[in-house]
Amino acid sequence: LSDAITYNAVISACAKGEQALQLCSATSANSTWTDMSPAMRSCQTCGRWEEALQLFHLMVRRQVKSTMAVFNAAISACEKGGEWEKALQLLSVMVKCKMKLGTISCNAAISACE
Numbered sequence: 001l002s003d004a005i006t007y008n009a010v011i012s013a014c015a016k017g018e019q020a021l022q023l024c025s026a027t028s029a030n031s032t033w034t035d036m037s038p039a040m041r042s043c044q045t046c047g048r049w050e051e052a053l054q055l056f057h058l059m060v061r062r063q064v065k066s067t068m069a070v071f072n073a074a075i076s077a078c079e080k081g082g083e084w085e086k087a088l089q090l091l092s093v094m095v096k097c098k099m100k101l102g103t104i105s106c107n108a109a110i111s112a113c114e
Contacts, residue, residue, distance in 0.1 A: 040073035049081030
């Protein structure tokens with residue numbers, strides 16, 4: 001548990017998405033969606049939607065069960081980048097995964113379309 005706390009603190013401290021992406025890519029295959037959330041938020045804050053989606057796809061390749069929080073982070077990153085098509089694709093994936101579409105997911109996707 002302390003390793004996860006330390007890891008998340010380091011990721012949160014990485015203000016630049018590229019540093020977060022490099023750190024996450026170097027982690028073990030046992031990383032969880034919780035591990036990636038701070039990195040995705042860092043990417044989103046910096047307007048680096050590409051890196052946020054790379055982290056999302058990294059976790060998909062590792063076959064880690066997704067959460068609404070991570071989908072929200074990815075959709076919000078798309079919103080910041082004006083990538084409405086990618087935001088809508090992520091909503092579609094949520095539906096296919098039988099996830100409930102939340103207010104944050106829908107609002108971020110709508111904002112990406114504006």
